[in-house]
Amino acid sequence: GAVVSQHPSWVICKSGTSVKIECRSLDFQATTMFWYRQFPKQSLMLMATSNEGSKATYEQGVEKDKFLINHASLTLSTLTVTSAHPEDSSFYICSANPREAEAFFGQGTRLTVV
């Protein structure tokens, strides 16, 4: 099946700093990628839809200035958590669909803000 890769798998950062998470589709092109957030023992909640060559679409309640999304190529979307705070600590997961097929997920990035 298709492969979606996230980097890094985990990151620890200090409060007030910014962290960039990459999501790559390794063997297919993705004009759209999705970013989810998962709190411990909870479900995946959609944060935003990343669109290649245009602005991301954010879900209600997600601060677009805090979670910057860039989808500059057909195989790469990045999520930057700006001015991170401890409450931003979470598991961030991206997904993409080859053509109209099923969604493939990255391995996730565990962010810890100290």
Add this chain to the structure above:
Amino acid sequence: AQRVTQPEKLLSVFKGAPVELKCNYSYSGSPELFWYVQYSRQRLQLLLRHISRESIKGFTADLNKGETSFHLKKPFAQEEDSAMYYCALRSAGAGRRALTFGSGTRLQVQP
């Protein structure tokens, strides 16, 4: 608005016992339903989708539009089935739309 409900956080069964993971949904249009599984320390992966009507690893799920349910079943649980299971929904014919997930059910299969 679309919603997926998995009423059980944890389901514990013994090896060889039947398993049913419940999933109910609400959606005004025509949905596509999926079951995703997440084994320990692995990424989320598709288990099955309702339009395929296939059995994967012995699991089956039938979409019941009258009851708005998509329960996951397996007649004889195996220890390797222990994992987190998520029911998910998206609009039919919308391949690149995001998924709406249920809260997940952890299946523990005891020896």
